[in-house]
Amino acid sequence: MVGATAEALVDRFGSLGDIAAAEVAELGRLPGMGPAAILDLKLLRELSVRLSRTTACARPVLSSWNALTAYARTTLAHLPREQFRTLFLDRRNHLLRDELVADGTVDHAPVYPREIIRRALELSASSLILVHNHPTRSNRSRWITHKHAESLGNSRIFSLA
Template sequence: MSDTKNRKAALTPTSEIDDGTRVFFDQAHDIPSAMQSPASPPVSEHDTPLPASSADATTPKSAKPHYHGHRQRLRERFIKGGATALADYELLELMLCMAMPRGDVKPLAKSLIAQFGSFANVLSARPEDLHKAKGLGEAGIAAIKIAEASAQHLSRERAMELPVIASWEQLIDYCRVRIGHLKNEELHLLFLDRKNRLIADECHQRGTVDHTPVYPREVIKRALELHASAIILVHNHPSGDATPSRGDIEMTRKIVDAAKAMEIAVHDHIIISQAGYNSFKTLGLI
């Protein structure tokens, strides 16, 4: 009994919980681990809070590239004033930016016109030549060639709306768009019906007539296949001089004679160049 009393005397109440339960511990021993404050869990680097300056700081939104506003102004000028409201390089720039939405294409547009000599020359340039231009990719080349094809289709349809003889200026415009800027010589045959409306435009030969023979019988054969009543010969001189050569004159006379035998009229032979054009009929050669 005495030992029990001694042990009870060695115990002293240290705290009392709200429900009245007394909690005792042996003063001779350390505080049990269950009674200690729980240890803080290890801090992960992902849980580390950002410094106040970093957490509160906001990253400013990147400003739009300067050319975005420029493109918008170009579009507005073009829509309001048409092609004449823009310089050639601006029209080309507007075309390229639709195919190349990222980046400033103004320097590229100026470079292309300087390299090829004019807006028209850029449109009519061969894809392999355009590939050599620095900064111009497939999308830009496709946009340029689509513009050229669109111009050809438009001029062709306008030329077909009225009799060719009654819309001579439209015919010349069509021929200029079609072959005026080619680097190689081409001979085209325009086949007309009885009302002098355009039936077909076909490339009959590539290369100068001095080096590549033109067979009148092949020309007449094709005219008969298309039921054409008349023909207009058109070819280009890449040199820029639209003066007929001796070979041009001799070839034309042979075709005129062959066509006459089949009651097919040859209205004219037109030579197109970048500088202008010549008409055999106007020159008295037909």
């Protein structure tokens, strides 16, 4: 039974990351995927995101680019829609907050730079990192991310797209 369910999941979604990021309703349509199995999958995904965040936050973010990119990949990889996140940093480059700025569609996530700046001021952040996924690998989407980084001016901003 477990082998058949696992095979059905891989056939439908393709990879472990895509399975973990799948919508609950989609998972529930597969044989053998009841509420408990779906909850287990969602808990495993959340656990991996939190473990990655712990690694990224254990040391200064900017001196640990590998931990940062691993955290971004774990958080955003395989999502079916674009998400735009902002990592707010203190003056020692420790992560103050990781916030979801926009949860969009398959090829667009609306972001307003003034809102990012407003939030950075509220948190007394010294710098920030923009993190954005591209489910459709659109060049236009990458260009928009770059333009947002430019529009935030001379602040210490890094874009990980």
